[in-house]
Amino acid sequence: MNESINLPQNPSLDIITSFTKTERVILIVDDLPDNLRVLSAALSGQGFQIRCAKSGAIALMAVETTSPDLILLDIKMPDMDGYEVCQRLKSSAATCDIPIIFLSALDDVFDKIKAFNMGGADYITKPFQVEEVLIRVKYQLALKASQLEIRQLNEELELRVEQRTEELARINEELALEIIERKHTAECLRVSEERLESILASIEDVVWSMHPTASQFIYFNAAVEKIYGYPTSKFFEDPEFWLKVIHLEDRERIEIANRSIMATGTVSEEYRILRPDQEVRWVSDRRYLVYDRDGNVIRIDGIVRDITDHKRAQDQLVHDALHDSLTGLPNRNLFMDRVEQALKYSNRHSQYMFAVMFIDLDRFKMVNDIHGHMIGDQFLQAIAKLLGSCLRSVGDTVARLGGDEFTILVDDIQEVSEALMIADRILSKLLLPINLPTQTIFASASIGIVISNRDYVNSTDLLRDADIAMYRAKSLGKGRYILFDKEMYEQNLKASQLDSDLHYALERQEFELYYQPIISLTSDQLAGFEALIRWHHPERGLVSPSEFIPIAEETGLIIAIGDWVLNQACQQISTWQSKFLEAKSLKMSINLTCQQIREKNLLEKLDRVLATTGIDGSTIRLEITESSMMDQGEETIAKLEELCARNIQLSIDDFGQGYSSLSYLHRFPINTLKIDRTFVEQMSLGGQNLEIIRTIIILAHALDMNVVAEGVETHEQMSILKQLGCEYAQGYFFSRPIIAAAAEQMIRSQTT
Known part of the structure; x- marks a missing residue:
């Protein structure tokens, strides 16, 4: 939206006109009445005649009625924006010379570049300062007035010459009068020329005139020495000198354009010149034919303006738009x-091949968190230099996409091994410490690599696949590179779809709890159940927890899913206890993830569930992995003690597969150790796993814990576990996980 200023309301006018012959006419085009009123009041107070238009169409109609001296033009307007209005005015010979100053809230460099490319004389950003508008308006009007006065003075000069000729024709008749008139004419010419020279000398642009056929310069103002750096005499002595100082790369183009002036009547070009010190300057050169009254070309006039600063500003804007401000590397755009150019080239040349690397720094967040963002920025700058040093030639490109993500285009490779060598080089250099001014940091990166082929049609797909390979490298342990293959994409696509579907699974009630019986090995009776979640996908059918639980943990959905499991499992055991007296002794084992343990309100949630279902805390057993317990150390111990205070049983799940420290184990208020199924599956008399299980059971009993073995599938395994003193077991030998109705039937059969 356009910026506006709050002012007292006046009647809305489409076009406001007030004429005085001596005033300069300024047309203000803006769709906001407040802006029109502010500018009208400010400019009319300076003696300008103001005309206003609320839209582009009205502005074009107004210009057809009376041509203004200057136009203040808003860009963002309904129906027709300022760019189109400017384009129409500049395409018309009647209005192309009217100076146009853009007024807009758009501050993007591309909008400014577009405005100048459209022919805008100036660009003012909203909200504007009235003083700035007045200065820029006066400058443009003064420039236009100077140009007009030059033309008027030229015409006056021609008229004086004609008068002088007429006076000379009457020399024989009135010799004495002719002498007086001749002196008078000469004086007038002198005054006129002095005025013209004074005006031209005050202009910073080069003003020149040339004979149309002899290619001989007639006039230069003093600005030529300032802009070109050569004495004016050089241009008079050598008619081709102006062409010789043009940059060699631009010279042929300007020669061709100059030859066309007799046919076109005007030429406008931008080109580079070389000053004596070899400094390169950009100039804008506009030349046009001047005709006498009979339509004959009498000379060529031109204006040369130094636009070096303008060009440098444009180049800087373009550079900034395409490069990362922190590292100076190319940015994503x-x-x-x-990559797009390389892809197009590869489509035309079947033997051409390139690679794209996606590089993500491992643990960069930790650098920022520990050392601060200033050190983090220095670290990224050092990484940028390191990556640049690993490239082969100028054909390769390293870029920063943002954050700690970098990419490399490895151009024109003959073998895949060339790209892999660069990746190896990067990983090798990252093994060395990064020495910053005040810190030394060790870095690591995960790299995904994709090789071009004819299946790729755009750069986005290449970067996507390099990104997929990078994440595969991270999942495999970081600090490595992975070469992309199609299977990764299919897996990623499948996981992405699963992630999307998972967000709706709770809402659509697609989850269901199954219950695997836990058997007492001392009494061979049912001791409880483990609640296991199952996902009934509407298209894929039953989805294994091993597929969707990692996704839920990564996306944070595991909290909501874990809450649902906790509520459902507690509600189910409450229902069974109300139906069967013997169910009072059954335990419900429920898995608790590390994200749930980290939750600040975990205890409040458990209290609420116990209160809602009416069960005692001793009825449930929370199963926690070893790594989850070790995750927060003392904080976790305090939280587990709170759970024990509520009589909730605690079990270490999959014991032997995690990272437990025996020095910590005795400090955790654990009731049960659960032997991982991998030990049970390979258990046999005299085998190594048998001794591991024996040791775990002895350790548990020494710490006053009981033991549950999972994955029991044979009678032999059950018998060995009994002999070793294991209290409980679960597995297919006893029962697969079953639905609630089947579990209820099992409880009923135990009571009859």
Whole structure:
């Protein structure tokens, strides 16, 4: 939206006109009445005649009625924006010379570049300062007035010459009068020329005139020495000198354009010149034919303006738009453009091959958190230099996409091994410490690599696949590179779809709890159940927890899913206890993830569930993995003690597969150790796993814990576990996980 200023309301006018012959006419085009009123009041107070238009169409109609001296033009307007209005005015010979100053809230460099490319004389950003508008308006009007006065003075000069000729024709008749008139004419010419020279000398642009056929310069103002750096005499002595100082790369183009002036009547070009010290300057050169009254070309006039600063500003804007401000590397836009060009080239040349690398720094967040963002920025700058040093040639490109993500385009490779060598080089250099001014940091990165082939049609797909390979490298332990293959994409696509579907699974009630019986090995009776979640996907059918639980943990959905499991399992055991007296002694084992343990309100949630279902805390057993317990150390111990205070049983799940410290184990208020199924599956008399299980059971009993073995599938395994003193077991030998109705039937059969 356009910026506006709050002012007292006046009647809305489409076009406001007030004429005085001596005033300069300024047309203000803006769709906001407040802006029109502010500018009208400010400019009319300076003696300008103001005309206002609330839209582009009205502005074009107004210009057809009376041509203004200057236009203040808003960009963002309904129906027709300022760019289109400017384009129409500049395409018309009647209005192309009217100076146009853009007024807009758009502050993006591309909008400014577009405005100048459209022919805008100036660009003012909203909200504006009235003083700035007045200064810029006066400058443009003064420039236009100077140009007009030059033309008027030229015409006056021609008229004086004609008068002088007429006076000379009457020399024989009135010799004495002719002498007086001749002196008078000469004086007038002198005054006129002095005025013209004074005006031209005050202009910073080069003003020149040339004979139309002899290619001989007639006039230069003093600005030529300032802009070109050569004495004016050089241009008079050598008619081709102006062409010789043009940059060699631009010279042929300007020669061709100059030859066309007799046919076109005007030429406008921008080109580079070389000053004596070899400094390169940009100039804008506009030349046009001047005709006498009979339509004959009498000379060529031109204006040369130094636009070096303007060009440098444009180049800087373009550079900034395509490069990362922190590292100076190409940014995403420039990198994707170069990949796109490489892709197009590969489509035309079947033997051409390139690679794209996606590089993500491992643990960069930790660098920022520990050392601060200033050190983090220095670290990224050092990484940028390191990556650049690993490239082969100028054909390769390293870019920063943002954050700690970098990409590399490895151009024109003959073998895949060339790209892999660069990746190895990067990983090798990252093994060395990164020495910053005040810190030394060790870095690591995960790299995904994709090789071009004819299946790729755009750069986005290449970067996507390199990104997929990078994440595969991270999942495999970081600090490595992975070469992309199609299977990764299919897996990623499948996981992405699963992630999307998982967000709706709770809402659509697609989850169901199954219950695997836990058997007492001392009494061979049912001791309880483990609640296991199952997902009934509407299209894929039953989805294994091993597929969707990692996704839920990564996306944070595991909290909501874990809450649902906790509520459902507690409600189910409450229902069974109300139906069967013997169910009072059954335990419900429920898995608790590390994210749930980290929750600040975990205890409040458990209290609420116990209160809602009416069960005692001793009825449930929370199963926690070893790594989850070790995750927060003392904080976890305190939280587990709170759970024990509520009589909730605690079990270490999959014991032997995690990272428990025996020095910590005795400090945790644990009731049960659960032997991982991998030990049970390979258990046999005299085998190594048998001794591991024996040791675990002895350790548990020494710490006053009981033991549950999972994955029991044979009678032999059950018998060995009994002999070793294991209290409980679960597995297919006893029962697969079953639905609630089947579990209820099992409880009923135990009571009859």
